[in-house]
Amino acid sequence: MRRQLSAEDAKFRDELREFFTTRIPEEIREAVRSRRELTKEQMVESQRILNAAGLAVPQWPVEWGGQDWTQLQRHIWHEEMALACVPPPLTFNTNMVGPVIATFGSQEQKERFLPATANLDIWWSQGFSEPDAGSDLASLRTTAVRDGDEYIVNGQKTWTTLGQHGDWIFTLVRTDPTAPKRQQGISFLLIDMTTPGLTVRPIELIDGGVEVNEVFFENVRVPAENLVGEENKGWTYAKFLLGNERTGIASVGATKRNLATAKQHAAELGLLDDPSYAGRIAELENQLLALELTALRVAGNSTDGKPDPASSILKLQGTVLQQAVTELAVDLAGPAALASGAGDTSELPEWARLATPVYLNYRKTSIYGGSNEVQRTIIAGTILGL
Amino acid sequence: MDFTIDAEQEALKGAVRGLLARAYPSSETRREVVTTEPGFGEDTWGKLAEMGLLGLPFAEADGGTGAGPVEVSLVAEELGRVLAPEPFVEAVVLAGGLIASAADDQQRASLLEPLAAGESVPAVAWLEPGRRWETRAEGVTATWANEGWTLTGVKEPVLWGARADLLVVSAATDVGTGLFLVTPEATGLTRDGYTTHDGLRAARVEFRATPATPLGDVSRDQTALLDAAVDAARVAYAHEALGAMSTALDTTVGYLKTRKQFGVTLNTFQALTFRAADMYVSLELARSTITWATIVLDAAAEGQDVDVPTAVAQAALQVSRAGRHIGQDAIQLHGGIGMTAEYSVGHYTSRLTAIEHLIGDGAFHRARLAARVSDHEVIDPIG
Structure with a gap:
C-alpha cells in the first residue's frame, strides 16, 4: 500500500495542471466555474486545444489519437481537467461513439469519422432513448428497413442532449422485428442530421433550459455503409458503449470544485461559523473523499478493459453528491435563490441567482446514464448475486 | 496511490x-466463549501469540516483529469478520502502542515482551464517567507524595479492566495528563467488571490513593502520546468494523437468497x-476511507509529513455512518430472526455499535x- 503518487505520476499531474490552467482560455474556464451555459463555439475551441495536445481522447486506441496511459493516469487527467474548470471533451464523441467506431467500425468508417470526432469537427448526438424506451432501452421501436444500398429509418428518439448542435447522430434502430429476443434485432446506425426527413425539436426543461431534444425520423434514407459492425448486433455495441467508460463517471473533480466554491460562498456569508453548515460541509467533503478514494481504488484494479461492476457505485454515489452540492448552494443562497430571472442590474450575486436552475437541472444526473435504480439493480444482481 | x-x-x-476459522467455526462457539469468563478465548489468545500477532507492531528488540499499521489492520479485519472477542486492539494496539511510545527503555521490553508472548493482557483506563472521548484526564488525579505517586478517582468504562494484569491509567497532573501503571494487587484499587452489550468485558475502576508507577516521563504532558495511541487504535477498530460489516452484508445476502x-x-x-x-455501496465507500487511513x-x-488525526476522524465518521446503516438494515432485512441471540447477525450490529462508542x-x-x-x-x- 502506498499513499503518494509515484514521482512519474506526480510529474504527469503537474504537467497537466500547468497545461489546463494556462492553455485553455480563461473566459471559458470562468464560464464553467460560474456554472453558466457554454456556447457551442467555446466547447469546440476547448476540445480542439486539448486534441492538438493529445488530451481529448486518451482512452482511444493509440493509432487514433489515444494515449498509452494507466487507469490512474486517466483518472488524474479527468480530475485535473475538472479542477481547472476545463470543459470535458464532448462525451458523445469521445466516450460514446468514438470507442464504438474504433472497436467495431470498418476501416473506412474509422478514417472518415475518428479524426473529425476527436477534433469536434463533427458534433455527435445520441439517439438511444425513445418515448417508450427509457430504462428499458431494448424495447425501442424506431425501425430501419433495408432498401437496396440504403436503410429507411422511421421513428422517434428523445432526450437527445445538445441535439441542436448535432451534425451526426448515432442511433439504435430495430432492423429485425421478428428476432426471438428483442435485443437481437437492433442495429447501430450513423445518421447525418441534415438528411431530409430528420427533424430536431427542443424540449424545455424545469430549469428553463433547452439542452435536450426530440429527434423525429420520417422516411430518412441512410446509406448502408453507415451501419457499424454487423446488422442486428447493435445491442452488443450499445452495451460496450454504456459500460466502456468508467473514468470520470463519479465526477469527483467537478463536485470537489463546486463544493469548494460553495464553501467560499458560505465563508463570505459567515455561515461557516454556523455549526450546522460547517458540519454539513465537513460531511459532504468526507463523502466526497470516500468516493474519490473508491474511484482511485477501482482505477487501480485491472479488469482487462471490461467495465468494473464497481463503476455502478461511482455512478450512484457520484450523482448523489453532485446533487447534494447543488442543494447546498440553494440553501446558501437563501432568498436570493428566487432571483433566477434577474439580470445584471440585480443586487444579488450571480451564483445565488443561478443556484436554483442548477439544482433543478442536476436532478437529471440520477436519471441519465442508467438511472440510479438501474445501478442498484446491477449491484444487487451482478455483484451480490441477488 | x-x-x-x-x-x-x-x-x-x-x-x-x-x-x-478453527477457533470460531460458528457463531455458537463465539457465544459460548463470551458467556464464560474471562470473555475471550485464552487458548485462542495463546495461538495468536504463537503466530506472532500479539507483538506485531513492536520492535524486535522489545519482543515484537516490527510490522506496521497495514499488518495490524489485516488482523483486526479478520477478527471483525468472526466477531472474535480477543482483546487484540485493546491490549496490543492501544495499551501496547502506548507503552511502546511512552515507556523508557527499561520499561519497554519488560512490558512488551510478556504481552507479545500472550502472558500479559494490559488495559488502558482513559474513558471517564460524565465525559465523552476527550483524552485529557480529569476524573483521576495523580499526586506526588512521600517519594511516590498515587492515583485517586474513577475510570469507566475500562475495556477488559477486571481481567487485565496491568492498567495503564491517564491521570491529571500539574502539567496536564500523565500516564501511570497500576498493578492488580495495588492498595486502594477496586475493579467491578461487567459484560458489555456486545458480549465483551469492561469495568468500573476506582483508585483510592492507589500507588502507581509513571509510564515514561510524567514530568511532561503526555496527552499527545495518548492521542496518538488512541488514533492508531481507532484505525484498527475501523478495520474490525469493516470485517464485521462485510460479514453482516454477506449473511444478509445469503439470507435473502434462501x-x-x-x-x-x-x-x-x-x-x-x-x-x-x-449496504454494499456503504461498505465499499467505508472500505476506501478506512484503508486510506491505514495508508x-x-x-x-x-x-512522512501527513495529517494522521484528520485521516482518523475521516475514517471514524465513515465507520459511524456505514456501521449504523449496515448494522440496522442487516437486522431489518432478516426480520424477526435477526432479533434473536441465537442467530449471528444481531451480534454484528451490537458489535458495530460498541466499536462506534469506543x-x-x-x-x-x-x-x-x-x-x-x-x-x-x-x-x-x-x-
Whole structure:
C-alpha cells in the first residue's frame, strides 16, 4: 500500500495542471466555474486545444489519437481537467461513439469519422432513448428497413442532449422485428442530421433550459455503409458503449470544485461559523473523499478493459453528491435563490441567482446514464448475486 | 496511490483467517466463549501469540516483529469478520502502542515482551464517567507524595479492566495528563467488571490513593502520546468494523437468497435487494476511507509529513455512518430472526455499535472535521 503518487505520476499531474490552467482560455474556464451555459463555439475551441495536445481522447486506441496511459493516469487527467474548470471533451464523441467506431467500425468508417470526432469537427448526438424506451432501452421501436444500398429509418428518439448542435447522430434502430429476443434485432446506425426527413425539436426543461431534444425520423434514407459492425448486433455495441467508460463517471473533480466554491460562498456569508453548515460541509467533503478514494481504488484494479461492476457505485454515489452540492448552494443562497430571472442590474450575486436552475437541472444526473435504480439493480444482481 | 497488499501480507491475512476459522467455526462457539469468563478465548489468545500477532507492531528488540499499521489492520479485519472477542486492539494496539511510545527503555521490553508472548493482557483506563472521548484526564488525579505517586478517582468504562494484569491509567497532573501503571494487587484499587452489550468485558475502576508507577516521563504532558495511541487504535477498530460489516452484508445476502415467503425467495423483492445494494455501496465507500487511513498511518510511521488525526476522524465518521446503516438494515432485512441471540447477525450490529462508542461517534468526529473545514479549499488525498 502506498499513499503518494509515484514521482512519474506526480510529474504527469503537474504537467497537466500547468497545461489546463494556462492553455485553455480563461473566459471559458470562468464560464464553467460560474456554472453558466457554454456556447457551442467555446466547447469546440476547448476540445480542439486539448486534441492538438493529445488530451481529448486518451482512452482511444493509440493509432487514433489515444494515449498509452494507466487507469490512474486517466483518472488524474479527468480530475485535473475538472479542477481547472476545463470543459470535458464532448462525451458523445469521445466516450460514446468514438470507442464504438474504433472497436467495431470498418476501416473506412474509422478514417472518415475518428479524426473529425476527436477534433469536434463533427458534433455527435445520441439517439438511444425513445418515448417508450427509457430504462428499458431494448424495447425501442424506431425501425430501419433495408432498401437496396440504403436503410429507411422511421421513428422517434428523445432526450437527445445538445441535439441542436448535432451534425451526426448515432442511433439504435430495430432492423429485425421478428428476432426471438428483442435485443437481437437492433442495429447501430450513423445518421447525418441534415438528411431530409430528420427533424430536431427542443424540449424545455424545469430549469428553463433547452439542452435536450426530440429527434423525429420520417422516411430518412441512410446509406448502408453507415451501419457499424454487423446488422442486428447493435445491442452488443450499445452495451460496450454504456459500460466502456468508467473514468470520470463519479465526477469527483467537478463536485470537489463546486463544493469548494460553495464553501467560499458560505465563508463570505459567515455561515461557516454556523455549526450546522460547517458540519454539513465537513460531511459532504468526507463523502466526497470516500468516493474519490473508491474511484482511485477501482482505477487501480485491472479488469482487462471490461467495465468494473464497481463503476455502478461511482455512478450512484457520484450523482448523489453532485446533487447534494447543488442543494447546498440553494440553501446558501437563501432568498436570493428566487432571483433566477434577474439580470445584471440585480443586487444579488450571480451564483445565488443561478443556484436554483442548477439544482433543478442536476436532478437529471440520477436519471441519465442508467438511472440510479438501474445501478442498484446491477449491484444487487451482478455483484451480490441477488 | 496503491491500495493493494503484497504477497507476504496476503499470507498473513490467510493465516489469521485460518486460525480464527478453527477457533470460531460458528457463531455458537463465539457465544459460548463470551458467556464464560474471562470473555475471550485464552487458548485462542495463546495461538495468536504463537503466530506472532500479539507483538506485531513492536520492535524486535522489545519482543515484537516490527510490522506496521497495514499488518495490524489485516488482523483486526479478520477478527471483525468472526466477531472474535480477543482483546487484540485493546491490549496490543492501544495499551501496547502506548507503552511502546511512552515507556523508557527499561520499561519497554519488560512490558512488551510478556504481552507479545500472550502472558500479559494490559488495559488502558482513559474513558471517564460524565465525559465523552476527550483524552485529557480529569476524573483521576495523580499526586506526588512521600517519594511516590498515587492515583485517586474513577475510570469507566475500562475495556477488559477486571481481567487485565496491568492498567495503564491517564491521570491529571500539574502539567496536564500523565500516564501511570497500576498493578492488580495495588492498595486502594477496586475493579467491578461487567459484560458489555456486545458480549465483551469492561469495568468500573476506582483508585483510592492507589500507588502507581509513571509510564515514561510524567514530568511532561503526555496527552499527545495518548492521542496518538488512541488514533492508531481507532484505525484498527475501523478495520474490525469493516470485517464485521462485510460479514453482516454477506449473511444478509445469503439470507435473502434462501429465505422463502409468499412461496418465493426474498431476493425476488426489489424493495429488499435495493436495500442490500445500498449496504454494499456503504461498505465499499467505508472500505476506501478506512484503508486510506491505514495508508496515512503507515506513511506517518515512515516519517512522512501527513495529517494522521484528520485521516482518523475521516475514517471514524465513515465507520459511524456505514456501521449504523449496515448494522440496522442487516437486522431489518432478516426480520424477526435477526432479533434473536441465537442467530449471528444481531451480534454484528451490537458489535458495530460498541466499536462506534469506543472510537467516538459520528457527531464527535464530524465536529472534529467541521472545526477544520476552513483550513483547505479541497481535500486532496494524493497531494
